[in-house]
Amino acid sequence: MPRKKVSQETLESPRGVASFDEAKAWVATRNIDDVECIVPDQSGVARGKLMPASKFFEGRVMNMPESIFYQTISGDYPKLDGLAGLDPADGDLLFRPDFATLCIVPWEEEPTAQVIHDAYHSDGRVVELAPRQVLRRVIKLFENRGWKPVVAPEVEFYLVRPNTDPDYPLEPPIGRSGRPETGRKSFSISAVNEFDPLFDDIYDYSEAQGLEIDTLIHEEGAAQMEINLRHGDPLELADQVFLFKRTIREAALKHNTYATFMAKPIAQEPGSAMHIHQSIVDAKTGRNIFSDADGEPTTEFFSFIAGLQEYLPAAMCMLAPYVNSYRRLARYTAAPINIQWGHDNRTVGLRIPRSKPDARRVENRVPSSDANPYLAIAASLACGWLGIQKGLTPSDPIKGSARDLPYDLPRGLLEAVAAFQECEPMREVFGETFVSVYSALKQEEFETFMRVISPWEREYLLLNV
Template sequence: MKNWLRKHPEVRTIRVAAADLNGQARGKRIPARFAEKVAIEGTRFPMSVLNLDIWGEDIDDSPLLFESGDADGVLRPTERGFVPMPWLEAPTALLPIWMYRENGQPYEGDPRHALARVVRRYAEKGLTPVVATELEFFLIDDSGKTLQVPPSPRSGKRRKAAEILSIRALDAFDAFFTDLYEACEEMDIPADTAISEAGLGQFEINLMHGDDALKAADDAWLFKMLVKGLARRHGFAASFMAKPYADYAGTGLHTHFSVQDSEGRNIFSNGGPEGSEALHQAIAGCLAAMPDSTLLFAPHANSYDRLVPGNHAPTGICWAYENRTAAIRVPSGSSGARRIEHRVAGGDVNPYLMLAAILGAALIGMEDGLTPPPPITGNAYAMPLPQIPDNWDSAIRAFEGSPTIARIFPRELIRNLVQTKRQERHYMAELSPEEQVEVYLDTV
């Protein structure tokens, strides 16, 4: 970290930031001349800061507040080190941090520690998850009373229709995407293919797979921050909210993963198209945990507007080979690359909690030797399948009382998240749909 600072004397300020339960960056702005000190010693702020609601307000009656004196946690740099923030005008670097208790133990309410906990359980078994994410987002003109597609900087025209896999739609915002890919290189975010999607002004960029699930979550968290910040520099907004337009598809964050053994072999492969017993057990674990973990895949009021039948988001709890109507898809391709695509999460999730839920459920499936139901064929929306919770309240209750969730996440994180979501649900009920969109547009 010292070397990075010396190689970048142009950096004038730094940000130190951790992800709260909603995936919001919480932290401080520090002059560059004090950056080396914080890189070595870390910093401090209240543990309650990682447990704020979507507006950034304290959680009423949280034991982290007055009951405990609103005590500090110790924030230490993650292994990521400094990364540039190319969306800001002045040369600036971000130092990602995560929270520990005074005694040096990880703070159980930190979502990054929750994912690290799951990864350690894999490592204890000689296993390593290999993870890739696909992030969809909208480019939006939010300068008027209603949201609309921004005009193309090239033509000045608005394309008021979905343009699936349209080169024209990508070229219309070529300057933005060129800057975005250059920024991803600077930030070591492995951005791969970009496509236009089924919503108005909707695009998707895939992040390449890797054998470090924490880095994959870091990449997704940083990518969301980058896209939103860079879009503002280009004169429009970008949003990962689940459903900004009622009449068009919402935004997903699909996760592809496999698991390697200590020899680097993919344990989901058996040399054939059907995949191994471990693959089927992992699928069974993901399906069994799906109702109880929906709150992590659909964490906001707006999230449930996306989870409707026939709208490019899964609603039935099922799996299939090469079938995008299923919640769990096993893509075709070479047997050595056999993997699971988990398709439930919206773009508005906290990537750390999402990956912890998916990988934790898969591991439980393998530990318990679970067997999935037969794979479906055809249109999942037309089948009498068990359903993913379709409303916020049901998802909160399922998450809170789940024995499966208790095997994946620490008790304190479960309690904190439930309190957060109940407070948000209460205040969101007082807002109109338009006011809710305004809240979510820039935050998630």
Template sequence: MDWLREHPEVRTIRVAAADLNGVARGKRIPARFADKVFTEGTRFPFSVMNLDIWGEDIEDSPLVFETGDCDGLLRPTERGFMPMPWLASPTALLPIWMFHMDGRPYAGDPRQALARVVDRYKARGLTPVVATELEFFLIDDSGKTLRVPPSPRSGKRRTGGETLSLRALDAFDAFFSALYDACEAMDIPADTAISEAGPGQFEINLMHQPDALKAADDTWAFKMLVKGLARSHGFAASFMAKPYSLWSGNGMHMHFSILDEAGRNIFNDGSEKGSGAMRAAVAGCLAALPGSTLIFAPHANSFERLVPNAHAPTGIGWAYENRTAALRIPASGPAARRIEHRVAGGDVNPYLSIAAVLGAALVGLEDGLVPDDPIIGNAYAQSLPQLPATWNLAINTFAEDPLIRRIFDEELVENFLMTKRQEVHYMAELSEQEQTELYLDTV
């Protein structure tokens, strides 16, 4: 509450949690009643954490009529208030997460799922260090065809990709300046921005931090910020996996290392190759990739990105300093030895995605797994085991893979499966243009 007292201009707050699709669900509350959220929490039905991409109840879900659509208790996370600079009126976001009325964490809450994985690391005296890289497109969606917005500086539209182009960044300098100011105000550690391979496509890296929950919070809030701020500048921003069929899609790459109780990176053995613990973590991630593809590619459009020769991985393999591989070990000094997981699209729920990666790495450490040899050269040209290539196959693999149930609670697994199966059914009724309109702002 100190933050609100220091910001008397804030008249309303939004309390919000991430559902299984990463969509913010919550309420608008006058700021003068915000203290009640801290003392009593707020309530909404458990089923709200398990809506489909349209915001509809899941048919036949036990969370709806079978239990009387009963309420869960939502309490503020440790993050506290964050300004919402994309709104015209001074407003604060208060992230919340869900519990049972007796205080037990609700297993179907994605943030609780990540907390569960982090607690398993803590029990072993380990701390994951996490960073995310987020790609997004700036888009003029005012017509029937998606286009790059005209530059506010020149009024011109760039029709092609401009990888690492300062000109492309400078064309939207006012937007990026406002974005970095907003990130500072929201305590989101935004670092480098670059232009990417698609028209109007950019990437911003968030800094490494030894707090996986905050890294996920930052990523979730950053996506809301980028989309909201873009609208206030007169265009759209989208993390949709593949808004343009002819151009590369949006990824959300994740870098991670693991510290022991003394603060030492267990992936570092002083060599260029990394430690046995690093290779065990790699092996765990590789073993879990078939089952966890649905987490990394959760939507119909997601699979348009995961195709050969499109700067997104399709084969299950790892490599040193090789961006065609699903898992890349970047060149670095030994102390900074880390794994880059390159499968997830920009359309993921960051809580589930980070939980899936860290949970898989922990399986590798617990079981002492050893990976196959790292690949050399173009991964697309090699005979590697493949990721599930379709949404339905990914759903079925997620359902059947026992490693998924070592990472996620059974209730979350079943809720996610019901959600995706319902979406598959109703998505078949939509045209490609209608799917694009749905995903453009939602994910």
């Protein structure tokens, strides 16, 4: 049977094709030598294999052990013996490419492509632990109601001088003026201009991969930046954040600079967030279900807010996944300490931006930039969905500052993990295996952290106790 001719539009597209044959033609057109077969793990780290393009199109299935989905950020593994749903022999999983994510790797010297893969068991079942599948599971809840969730992430990060000794604090990099940035320069164009060549590379790399940046701005901290992405499908946007992080780090390295998505990388500077704007549209009509025919907010809108208020504390370990994440959530800073809501209010955890009725949305300001985008988006949408399902009612909106209100969120990782484990609705949404594995992984990371003696301990305890 003759193969269908691949259109010129497909061949020229910077990102994504529909089939194996289209991918093969797309790669051949660009004289690609190698293909990076990548898989996001629980930390949002790209795992996978690099193979010659010729081998990739021989139809071989990529194999990796199941344990890549319960490896900690430090490379350790929690004890999961006897946990239902896991292979005690740590056998191979099968990984198949999602050709909708195919794009080039613009920073490589040799022509290289990359494609995100999905994980399957040998019997064809999807791997429920895989972060992309976790997000798909939540999206399916909305689809079952005839709805499509829509998200728009905003990701903050710092540029810092290269730091090869972890005992030394991070410092702002040297810009084109020859001086490091000092003071607060929110929204400063001149501060962004200090790193124009680096940002030019970020834009060029992004365009080459078909990644859509809406805006780039300077945030509050010294050399702290924010990239806003256009709204769209949650899985596509999570893929873009996953690839953007990698892109920004690579562009920074080219200019002898580090880009970091740590939630709180510099003690006296603000933390970095990943704000998530969320709405829901009717799959058939495209109507935003947060607004009625008269443009007024709907019951679903208020219940979505109420679900976030009710369940965000229990989902916190997916939104703030490391010990460092909780250093960001400090009173009298730009980061929220509560789950209150308000109209155009940046002192609360849930902000309702000013918008026309068809763009009515909820901005979740709680997640930190170190979060795995697949899991953070899944957790945020799941909380809102539970609110709608249970018909919850939110508190009254906050007018004025909420910074003096009590903490509503967990203050540390172990507290957050305990809340996650104890929340039955979280187990129903994400499944027993994921909740157990993810909780064990975070507990193991905490134990690793506890083996490190901090400068604070040496400063105040060494000669005083």
